[in-house]
Amino acid sequence: MVPFQTEEANLIFEIASFRPQLFGNRDLNEEGANKAYRFAARNGLVPWIYYKLNSNDSKGVQWPDSIQQAMRMQYLQTLVMNQQKWKVFREIRELANAEGIQVIPLKGTALAFSLYPEEALRPMGDLDILVPPHQVYDLRDLLLNKGAKPLHVPISDLHDKVHAHISALTWQNIMIEPHQRLFALGSVMNLKDIDLFQHTQKIPAYPEVQIFEDRMQAYHLSTHAFKGYKMGGMRLGWLLDIALILQSNQRNNDFIPSVLALNPKAKKEILAPFQWASLLLNEEPATQLEIPFPDEILFHEEQEPGKKHKTMVAQEIMGLPGIHNKAKMLFREFFPQKSYMDYQYGKHRGTELLKLYLKRIAGLSLPENR
Secondary structure: OOOOOOHHHHHHHHHHOOOOOOOOOEEOOHHHHHHHHHHHHHOOOHHHHHHHHHOOOOOOEEOOHHHHHHHHHHHHHHHHHHHHHHHHHHHHHHHHHHOOOOOEEOOHHHHOOOOOOOOOOOOOOOEEEEOOHHHHHHHHHHHHHOOOEEOOOOOOHHHHHHOOEOOOEEEOOEEEEEEOOOOOOOOOOOOOOOOHHHOEEEEOOEEEEEEEOHHHHHHHHHHHHHHHHHOOOOOHHHHHHHHHHHHHOOOOOOHHHHHHOOOHHHHHHHHHHHHHHHOOOOOOOOOOOOOOOOOOHHHHOOOOHHHHHHHHHHHHHHOOOOHHHHHHHHHHHHOOOHHHHHHHHOOOOOHHHHHHHHHHHHOOOOOOOO
């Protein structure tokens, strides 16, 4: 089963996969190779494709020299960037550890140095760091005292408290998101009664660093991918992350049921990306897909992310405990605190501020503060 409509997308899917070679040897022309390369780059897979190419696992595909050189350059750039970000994370960990603050790297920060055979194969984005909820502001203040700068102003203090992460920072030219939980407090995917720091293991090459054990890692990766899907986007690299976890646990028949048991209410959110990722391991899905494989367009460009974000925010607000919290969050969605309005649109007061609020409610475009 090939999941996409275009030849270049299916080509990258097949090379990225662990499936046996389905196509005969082929030489790509410049146009086809460029299309395939752009799809791989959009999905965070160029280093992985380059690795397969140099491991004699390119599925018989012959790439033009120019594209091979472009792959090599991106591989090396990813290596350098990953090493820089990993250095920053370890510095943060040391600072936090000195103050008794626990930290766990999330997503690419953890995966590049633990799940993949080489650290250059999984591009790292921002530094996502999990901190116990009661220590998250301690970490923020610690980093601010060390020269970090805030990147955003929250819509309200309550928004910062109920979201997955507090407002992002930048330190040493890297964006850092201190997470207090995996998902917003009102999300069905949020694990309400589980101490995440009890589900960790050491990275063999860096035993001082704790990351999620495979079961919790799989839960986070799958639900994160599903959230991206619901937001109108998808990356094949996310499914490769999941496929690698599934492959390392393929002899454990209880692995997927144990992940589902972490949050039975979110079964479809967990299971759908597992099924999509399993296509990278098997020629045919082991079971019928509960949710069809995402449309190819989502792997090229996000579809209506603004509209879908509003829908998700509304669902998360309705999932919050307590009528008071729901009411306050809804109020602040329409009437953000003044510091947010000043940051976004410049300082306005009186009638001018009221006009900005009314335009925001009406969904009209507002002049951003430059």
